[in-house]
Amino acid sequence: MNKYKKRKKCVIYFFICVNCLFLSGCWDRTEINDLALVTGIGIDQKGKDVMLTVQLIVPKLLGAGTSMNGSNTGGGGATIVRSGTGKTLADAIANLQEKLPRRLFWGHVKAIVFGEKAAEAGIRPHMDFLSRNPQMRLRSNVLVASGTAKSVLELLPPIEQSSAEVMRELSKSEILMNATLKDVLQMLSDDTRAAALPMVKILPVEKGKTKLETIPFINGTAIFKKDKMIGSIGDKLTRGVLWLRNEIKQANITVSVKGVKGKITATIIHAHTQLIPKYEKGSWKMVVNITSQDDILLNATNFSLYNEQHIHRLEKELARATTARVEAALQKVQKEMNADILGFADAFHRKYPKEWNRVKKRWDEIFPTIEVTVKTKITIQRPGMNTTPQGIPAEEVEK
Amino acid sequence: MIEKGKISALQMGIMMHPAIIATAILLVPAITAHHANQDMWISPIWASLTGFVTVYIAILLHNYYPQQTVIEYSEQIVGKFFGKIVGFIFLLFYLHTNGIIIREYGEFIVGNFFVRTPLIFVMGSMIFVCALAVRGGVEVIARLSEMIVPVVIIVIVFFIILLIPDMNITNMLPVMEKGIFPSIKGAIIPQSWFSEFFLIAFFLPYVADQENRKKWAIMSVVAVLFTLFLVNITVLFVLGNITARFVYPVMSAVRYVSIADFLEHLEAFVMAIWVAGAFLKISVFYYVFVLGTAQWLRLSDYRLLVFPSGFLLLVFAVWTAPNLMELSLFLGTTVPFYLDSVQTIIPSFLLLIAKWRNKMRDEQK
Numbered sequence: 079m080n081k082y083k084k085r086k087k088c089v090i091y092f093f094i095c096v097n098c099l100f101l102s103g104c105w106d107r108t109e110i111n112d113l114a115l116v117t118g119i120g121i122d123q124k125g126k127d128v129m130l131t132v133q134l135i136v137p138k139l140l141g142a143g144t145s146m147n148g149s150n151t152g153g154g155g156a157t158i159v160r161s162g163t164g165k166t167l168a169d170a171i172a173n174l175q176e177k178l179p180r181r182l183f184w185g186h187v188k189a190i191v192f193g194e195k196a197a198e199a200g201i202r203p204h205m206d207f208l209s210r211n212p213q214m215r216l217r218s219n220v221l222v223a224s225g226t227a228k229s230v231l232e233l234l235p236p237i238e239q240s241s242a243e244v245m246r247e248l249s250k251s252e253i254l255m256n257a258t259l260k261d262v263l264q265m266l267s268d269d270t271r272a273a274a275l276p277m278v279k280i281l282p283v284e285k286g287k288t289k290l291e292t293i294p295f296i297n298g299t300a301i302f303k304k305d306k307m308i309g310s311i312g313d314k315l316t317r318g319v320l321w322l323r324n325e326i327k328q329a330n331i332t333v334s335v336k337g338v339k340g341k342i343t344a345t346i347i348h349a350h351t352q353l354i355p356k357y358e359k360g361s362w363k364m365v366v367n368i369t370s371q372d373d374i375l376l377n378a379t380n381f382s383l384y385n386e387q388h389i390h391r392l393e394k395e396l397a398r399a400t401t402a403r404v405e406a407a408l409q410k411v412q413k414e415m416n417a418d419i420l421g422f423a424d425a426f427h428r429k430y431p432k433e434w435n436r437v438k439k440r441w442d443e444i445f446p447t448i449e450v451t452v453k454t455k456i457t458i459q460r461p462g463m464n465t466t467p468q469g470i471p472a473e474e475v476e477k
Numbered sequence: 478m479i480e481k482g483k484i485s486a487l488q489m490g491i492m493m494h495p496a497i498i499a500t501a502i503l504l505v506p507a508i509t510a511h512h513a514n515q516d517m518w519i520s521p522i523w524a525s526l527t528g529f530v531t532v533y534i535a536i537l538l539h540n541y542y543p544q545q546t547v548i549e550y551s552e553q554i555v556g557k558f559f560g561k562i563v564g565f566i567f568l569l570f571y572l573h574t575n576g577i578i579i580r581e582y583g584e585f586i587v588g589n590f591f592v593r594t595p596l597i598f599v600m601g602s603m604i605f606v607c608a609l610a611v612r613g614g615v616e617v618i619a620r621l622s623e624m625i626v627p628v629v630i631i632v633i634v635f636f637i638i639l640l641i642p643d644m645n646i647t648n649m650l651p652v653m654e655k656g657i658f659p660s661i662k663g664a665i666i667p668q669s670w671f672s673e674f675f676l677i678a679f680f681l682p683y684v685a686d687q688e689n690r691k692k693w694a695i696m697s698v699v700a701v702l703f704t705l706f707l708v709n710i711t712v713l714f715v716l717g718n719i720t721a722r723f724v725y726p727v728m729s730a731v732r733y734v735s736i737a738d739f740l741e742h743l744e745a746f747v748m749a750i751w752v753a754g755a756f757l758k759i760s761v762f763y764y765v766f767v768l769g770t771a772q773w774l775r776l777s778d779y780r781l782l783v784f785p786s787g788f789l790l791l792v793f794a795v796w797t798a799p800n801l802m803e804l805s806l807f808l809g810t811t812v813p814f815y816l817d818s819v820q821t822i823i824p825s826f827l828l829l830i831a832k833w834r835n836k837m838r839d840e841q842k
Binding site: 209212216217263267428429 | 647
C-alpha cells in the first residue's frame with residue numbers, strides 16, 4: 079500500500095515537471111530584444127518598385143534620461159528609419175529584413191504614411207497587405223505625405239517620441255481629417271469608392287535646430303477615387319468637408335459685422351450636420367442642415383456683444399461665413415473633383431434604397447448634378463468672460 | 478448507468494452556452510455578414526428557431542425514456558439493428574463535428590497568434606487537456622462551465638462596452654433593404670449551430686432537478702441568441718460594410734479597441750476567453766462521444782475510451798480540411814444540412830416513431 083502511494087507521488091511529480099516544459103511557451107516565442115518595434119510605415123513609389131520605410135524604436139535611447147546622453151543632439155533620436163524596396167510591399171519587407179539584425183514586429187504601428195507618388199499610383203495593393211497581416215492593427219492612422227513618406231518618418235520631433243506618434247495625436251485631435259485603416263477600408267469598399275485621407279506637411283525647421291528636429295503636421299486632405307489620389311484640398315476646404323461629413327469638432331469662425339470695424343471670432347461648442355436627401359421626379363436634391371452652438375472667443379471691435387440684437391446680427395454673419403465655407407468645399411469636391419467623400423451616396427441609399435440601387439452604377443454621373451441647399455443656423459450662447467469689449471473707454475462702445 | 482454523476486438543470490444550461498458560442502463567434506459572423514450584409518443582426522433571431530425546436534424534441538424524447546440517452550433509446554424506438562445504426566450515425570457525427578471544432582480552434586490560434594507553431598501541436602495539447610476533464614465525468618465539466626462561463630460573458634460584455642465609442646449606428650441602415658430574405662439566408666449557417674442543442678439529449682438523464690430542465694434548456698437558447706445578437710450587432714456597428722472581408726470579424730473588432738491610448742492591444746483577452754470557451758465546447762462534444770460509444774458497445778465504464786478517442790479526434794481534426802479556405806467553404810455550404818439532418822431531423826423521426834409506438838401500446842392495453 080505504502081509502495082503504491084509512493085509510486086503515485088512519483089507520477090504526480092513527473093507530470094508537474096513535464097508541465098513546466100509546456101508552460102514555457104511555444105514555437106512563436108520571441109524575446110523582446112530580438113524584435114524591431116515598428117512605429118510607423120512609409121510607402122513610396124520608386125520607379126516601378128515600392129519603397130517601404132519603417133520607423134523603428136531605438137530601445138536604448140527611449141529609457142535613458144537626458145543627463146545620461148547629454149552629448150546627444152536635442153531631445154529626440156529615439157527612432158531610426160530603414161528602407162527596403164521590392165515589387166510589392168511584402169517583397170520590400172523581405173528586402174528590408176535583410177538589413178536588420180532584429181525581426182520586424184508590426185503590432186505597434188501607429189501611422190501608415192503614403193508618399194504622394196505612391197498615393198497617385200494606387201493604394202489598394204498596399205491596403206490589402208496591411209489588413210491581411212495578423213500583427214497589424216486596424217486602428218493605425220493612415221495619412222498621405224505631400225512629399226515622400228520617408229521624409230516624414232525620419233523626423234525626430236522634439237516633444238513626442240516619434241513622428242508617428244505626432245501624426246497619431248494630430249489625427250486624433252480631429253481638427254482636420256482623421257482616418258484609421260478601418261475607415262479607409264470602409265471608404266474604399268463603398269459603392270462610391272471615394273476616400274479622403276489627411277495630408278501631412280513638414281513644419282519648417284526653426285533656426286539653430288538640425289534639419290530633422292521638427293514635426294509633420296496635418297494640413298489639408300488628399301482625395302482618392304478608386305484607390306488613386308486625384309488631388310488635394312487645403313485646410314479651409316477640408317473644414318468645409320468636415321462640416322458636410324458631420325465630423326467637425328473644433329473650429330473657430332472669424333467674421334466682421336457690416337458697418338463695424340474689426341473682427342469677431344466665435345468657437346464651436348456643438349455642431350451637427352444633417353443631410354436630408356430628396357428624390358423628386360428623377361432629380362436628386364440634398365438639403366444640408368447645419369446647426370451649431372458657439373461661444374465668443376474674441377472681439378476686436380467696439381461692438382458690444384452683451385446686446386441681443388447685436389448677437390442676432392453676428393449669428394447671421396457667422397451662418398453666412400459657414401455656408402460660404404461649405405459651398406466652396408462643395409464646388410471643389412462635388413463639381414470639380416466629382417468624389418463623393420461627403421456621404422451623399424449613403425444618405426440616398428438609406429432613404430431611397432430602391433432608386434439608389436438602380437443608379438448606383440452611374441453615381442459618378444449623378445453626383446455632380448445634385449442640387450445642394452445649405453441651411454445654417456448658428457446660435458451664440460455665451461459671450462465669454464467679458465460683457466462689453468475690454469480695453470476701450472465706455473463711450474466708444476457701440477451699445 | 479455508466480455515468481454516476483448528477484448535475485443540476487442550471488449547470489446543464491450553462492454548459493450549453495459555450496458549447497454553441499465558442500465557435501459561433503469565430504468564422505460564422507463573416508459568413509452571416511456575407512449573406513445578410515447590414516441585416517446580420519436579425520439573423521440570430523431566425524436562427525434560434527432551430528434551437529427551440531431541437532430543445533423541444535430532445536425534451537419530448539426524454540419524457541418517453543427518462544433514464545436513457547439517445548444512443549440507448551434509439552434501440553428501443555426503431556429496434557436493435559436499426560437502433561445501432563442510428564447510434565452509430567450519432568457517434569460518427571459527434572466524432573467528426575468535434576474534429577471540425579478542434580480544427581476551427583487550432584486555425585484560429587495559429588492564424589492569429591502562433592503563426593509558426595505546428596497546428597497539430599496546438600490541437601493535440603487542447604485535446605489532452607479536454608481528455609483530463611472528460612475523464613472527470615459530467616460533474617467536472619459542469620462545474621468547470623459554472624466557473625468559466627461567467628468570466629467569458631463578462632469579458633464579452635466588457636469588450637462591447639469598450640467598443641461603444643467606435644460604433645456607428647448608421648451602419649445598420651437601411652434595415653431590410655432587400656426584404657426579409659437576406660437576413661434569413663444569413664441565418665442558415667448560425668441556425669445549424671443552434672441544432673447542437675440536441676447535445677442535451679445526452680445530459681438530461683443526469684439532471685437531478687428534472688422539474689427545471691425545460692426552463693433552463695430554453696433559457697440557454699435565449700442566452701445564446703442574445704449573445705450572438707449582441708456580438709453581431711457590435712461587429713456590424715464597428716466594421717460596417719467590410720465585416721465580411723475579415724476571417725474573424727470579432728477579433729478584428731476587438732483589436733480596434735483603444736481607450737485613452739493605453740487600454741488597447743486587448744487580443745490576449747480574446748484569446749483567453751476563446752481558449753476557455755473552446756475548451757468547454759470540445760470537452761462537451763468529447764464527453765458525449767465517449768459516453769455514447771461506451772453505451773453503444775455496452776461497456777461498464779467509459780474512462781478507458783477517453784485517451785484512444787483523443788487520438789482519433791486529432792486525426793479527424795487534421796482530416797477535416799486541407800486548409801482554412803476549404804474549412805470555411807465547408808462550414809458555409811455543407812454544414813447546415815449536415816448538422817441539421819443529424820441533430821434535428823433524425824431526432825424528429827425518432828420522436829414520431831416513439832409517439833406512434835406509445836400510442837400502439839396504449840391501444841393494446
